[in-house]
Amino acid sequence: MPAAALPLVAVVGPTGSGKSELALQLAERFGGEAINADSMQFYRGMDIGTAKLPMAERRGIAHHLMDFLNVREDTTVAAFQTMARDAIADIRSRGKLPIVVGGSGLYVRAAVDVLEFPGTDAAVRARLEAELDAGGLAALAARLLLVxxxxxxxxxxxxxxxxxxxxxxxxxxxxxxxxxxxxYVSPTVQIGLNGDRAELHQRLAARVHTMVEGGLQEEVERLIPQGLREGRTAQKALGYQQFLRVIDGASTVARASEETITATRQFARRQITWFRADPRVQWLDWSAPTLTASAAAMVARVHDGEAR
Structure with a gap:
């Protein structure tokens, strides 16, 4: 198949649903490379708390758009779109299948859809951020409701x-x-992973406890000198904001762990709502023994030009 005709695959769904593993299996089967669309995995050093797949577990498969920001920095969805489109073109130019994987819904749309992003103005943004810091979210949310x-x-x-x-x-x-x-910008298949809600809650709780036992607090401590507290986005990541309070003596490990579990469950619910709103997502049960085979069949149909 010519490089320009190679389809695009997106593996989406809530955190903890097994997206990374399925993406690896599809990449192995079809000769693909992964493009990260988890906005917190953009940050260098934020590894444990973001469940970033360690290099040793990537099975030799290239992963693009990870670890390109320091914790003081921010990016925009428009900038990500440019980087993602460049990565897709590069992967295709080498005859490989691009596989977008992640749960940040707007970033996934930026990669796969025809989507226009308006410009920015640093002065306007700074003024609004100052108003947010001074007056809180409620006042700005009320203003947004009007317009x-x-x-x-x-x-x-x-x-x-x-x-x-x-x-x-x-x-x-x-x-x-x-x-x-x-x-879609080009022929695409979006594969959504979902399953039993109680099982997902158990998975998320177990994952948070594993993160804590694996050194999440120590990771947060290492990132403070690098500017974690100053980063508007990084400091608010799940687990990181909770354990900053532990380090400050304002919380305990047990309380921070439970707060992280609760926040992660709420985040997963929002992700499911976002992706459920897209009728093009083809859903699979993460626990199904035929998961990989079913996902591979979906990709194969796109290869054959049957899905759009």
């Missing part, structure tokens, strides 16, 4: 509310107007 009720209903974290208001100030258009009908 863009669709976005206000969809988003609830400070960073994205600031972005939506910034876009409205710069363009006069609601941020939601930049999320058009779903249209």
């Amino acid at each position: 863009d009720p669709v976005s206000a209903a969809r988003i609830g974290d400070g960073k994205r509310v600031v972005r939506a208001l910034e876009v409205f100030e710069l363009t006069g258009r609601p941020f939601s107007s930049f999320m058009p009908a779903r249209e």
Whole structure:
């Protein structure tokens, strides 16, 4: 198949559902390479708390767009889109199958869909961030509700509310107007992993406990001199914000662990809601013995040009 015609695969779903392992299996079967779409795995040194696949467990398969930011830095979805499209083109140019894997929904859409991103203005962004720091999220969320009720209903974290208001100030258009009908850039299959909710909760709790036993607090301590507290995004990552409070003496390991489990479950629920809203995602049960075979059949159909 010509390089330009090679399809794109995206493995999506909630955290803890086994996306990384399925992506590896598909990469081995079809000669693929992975493109990370987990926004917290962009950060160097944030390994344990993000469940980043260690190099030794990647089975020799290249993983793109990991570890390119330090914890003081931020990126944008638009910048990620450019990097992801470059990675996809590079992988295809070598006759390999590009496989996007991750649970950050907007980043996945940026990689696979025709999607326009409005520009940014550092001064406007800084002013809105200062208002967020000074007055809290509620005031900005109320302002967003007046100018863009669709976005206000969809988003609830400070960073994205600031972005939506910034876009409205710069363009006069609601941020939601930049999320058009779903249209793939090229032939694509999105494979979603889901399963029993109680089992997912057990998985997430066990994973958090494994992270804590594996040195999550020590990882947070190592990142503080690198600027973790100053990074607007990195410091708020699941587990990291909870264990910063442990280091500050404001919490205990046991309490931070339980808070991380609760926050991770809430995050997984939001991920499921996001991906469930996309009718193009083809869902598989992570516990099914035929999981890999079913996913491979989906990819094979795209190879044959049957899916769009």
